[in-house]
Amino acid sequence: xxxxxxxxxxxxxEDDFAQWYTDICRKAELVEYASVKGFTILRPYGFxxxxxxxxxxxxxxxxxxxxxxxxxxxxxxxxxxxxxxxxNGFAPEVAWVTMGGSEKLExxxxxxxxxxxxxxxxxxxxxxxxxxxxxxxxxxxSVIRWEKTTRPFLRSREFWWQEGHTIHETxxxxxxxxxxxLNCYADFFRxxxxxxxxxxxxxxxxxxxxxxxxxxxxCMMKDRKALQGATSHYFGDKFSRAYDVTFTGRDNKLQYPxxxxxxxxxxxxxxxxxxxxxxxxxxxxPRIAPTQVVIVPIAAHKNPEVLETAKxxxxxxxxxxxxxxxxDSDQSMGWKCAEYEMRxxxxxxxxxxxxLAEGNCCxxxxxxxxxxxxxxxxxxxxxxxxxxxxxxxxxxxAEKNLEDNTFDLKTIDEVKAMASGRGGFARTKWCGNLExxxxxxxxxxxxxRCMPLKQSGTTGKCxxxxxxxxxxxxxxxxx
Numbered sequence: 001x002x003x004x005x006x007x008x009x010x011x012x013x014e015d016d017f018a019q020w021y022t023d024i025c026r027k028a029e030l031v032e033y034a035s036v037k038g039f040t041i042l043r044p045y046g047f048x049x050x051x052x053x054x055x056x057x058x059x060x061x062x063x064x065x066x067x068x069x070x071x072x073x074x075x076x077x078x079x080x081x082x083x084x085x086x087x088n089g090f091a092p093e094v095a096w097v098t099m100g101g102s103e104k105l106e107x108x109x110x111x112x113x114x115x116x117x118x119x120x121x122x123x124x125x126x127x128x129x130x131x132x133x134x135x136x137x138x139x140x141x142s143v144i145r146w147e148k149t150t151r152p153f154l155r156s157r158e159f160w161w162q163e164g165h166t167i168h169e170t171x172x173x174x175x176x177x178x179x180x181x182l183n184c185y186a187d188f189f190r191x192x193x194x195x196x197x198x199x200x201x202x203x204x205x206x207x208x209x210x211x212x213x214x215x216x217x218x219c220m221m222k223d224r225k226a227l228q229g230a231t232s233h234y235f236g237d238k239f240s241r242a243y244d245v246t247f248t249g250r251d252n253k254l255q256y257p258x259x260x261x262x263x264x265x266x267x268x269x270x271x272x273x274x275x276x277x278x279x280x281x282x283x284x285x286p287r288i289a290p291t292q293v294v295i296v297p298i299a300a301h302k303n304p305e306v307l308e309t310a311k312x313x314x315x316x317x318x319x320x321x322x323x324x325x326x327x328d329s330d331q332s333m334g335w336k337c338a339e340y341e342m343r344x345x346x347x348x349x350x351x352x353x354x355x356l357a358e359g360n361c362c363x364x365x366x367x368x369x370x371x372x373x374x375x376x377x378x379x380x381x382x383x384x385x386x387x388x389x390x391x392x393x394x395x396x397x398a399e400k401n402l403e404d405n406t407f408d409l410k411t412i413d414e415v416k417a418m419a420s421g422r423g424g425f426a427r428t429k430w431c432g433n434l435e436x437x438x439x440x441x442x443x444x445x446x447x448x449r450c451m452p453l454k455q456s457g458t459t460g461k462c463x464x465x466x467x468x469x470x471x472x473x474x475x476x477x478x479x
Contacts, residue, residue: 038157089209120243153270200450224423282344298352436464
């Protein structure tokens with residue numbers, strides 16, 4: 001791949017994966033660093049990708065009855081402290097407001113690191129009866145966490161996300177909601193982002209602060225490191241009790257509702273870059289690409305009919321809900337090819353006088369570079385089918401990377417050799433003890449990713465202590 005490289009400002013991923021990633025983020029004009037350390041500016045192209053993700057996810061949330069709300073960005077310190085596990089879990093990352101104008105505040109206000117406290121405070125005021133349940137809310141916003149080390153999309157002091165918060169009459173309903181939203185994320189990664197995932201439950205050590213159970217979708221990047229894609233949490237009634245959220249039940253007695261929380265972030269853009277990108281830049285899944293097709297007319301100044309036909313094709317594609325751009329600028333053909341490859345546009349449609357004379361055009365795929373000659377008549381159906389084929393191929397390539405680099409290992413030495421060598425996921429047996437989990441981190445350099453929902457059910461020996469156990473678990477080096 002390196003020998004075909006067209007954008008010199010992008011470091012070869014084989015030489016320095018971290019720098020390659022940063023180069024793409026900036027060269028493709030996804031983000032720029034802000035004047036405040038650890039903060040980034042989401043530029044129009046990056047935000048357009050996020051908008052497409054948001055639009056598609058929001059539609060799925062609404063299908064299951066969720067409604068969007070907006071909570072305040074500031075949280076009183078006394079309110080944040082009501083649930084001790086939550087405040088202790090986020091304490092090192094909380095940013096505080098201590099002044100209002102020129103006056104010192106009587107109570108510090110926290111910039112929200114997450115919004116459980118604000119939702120619970122709201123519910124404590126408005127919930128009265130079981131007839132109001134469930135309350136299925138979602139919020140699109142940014143949050144602030146004062147991270148020590150930052151990297152665009154993956155970890156920053158402010159990031160964009162959605163956070164779902166729901167309360168239910170029974171534990172069974174809340175648990176069903178938790179799994180429903182986990183499956184929603186898994187489907188989104190597979191069918192929209194073309195990224196295979198391992199859905200599973202986090203260990204007690206890795207679960208969300210204050211949760212009874214945390215579930216995750218884990219992804220493998222091109223460098224064979226792990227990335228947590230999205231999480232879904234079951235809280236039980238712990239937060240309801242801490243914030244005095246009650247309702248009158250069917251038995252006419254006060255009860256505490258059962259709560260969930262689930263979220264995904266602009267980290268998904270980072271996952272797309274590191275799963276599909278190459279040395280020429282982005283490779284965007286068609287369903288989130290801001291531009292799905294770029295039309296590049298050739299020698300249009302010599303043959304006005306070329307540009308007229310290009311505009312006609314563009315109009316037909318727009319009518320078919322295909323996101324399309326026509327580039328009839330005076331930039332060279334070489335510049336245009338490199339530019340739109342770097343930006344990850346799934347299809348480049350080239351149309352010149354010779355093509356026009358034959359009633360054809362040339363379609364160039366970004367995912368594998370293949371060129372297809374297609375008839376202009378019927379081009380809309382051809383392109384829509386090709387976009388689906390590109391998605392399927394991107395998923396297949398990513399799935400092969402996951403399968404080829406997931407290893408069934410039996411000893412801590414085998415896991416250590418994998419982690420310090422090629423990398424990947426180690427699938428092992430685990431006894432469930434924290435001591436063994438910490439030992440894996442200390443001696444093998446890996447963290448637990450999840451206990452997969454799809455368990456083998458077989459008996460084996462714990463990778464650390466050698467005790468007989470049945471639980472499968474994934475380990476890996478993570479971002």
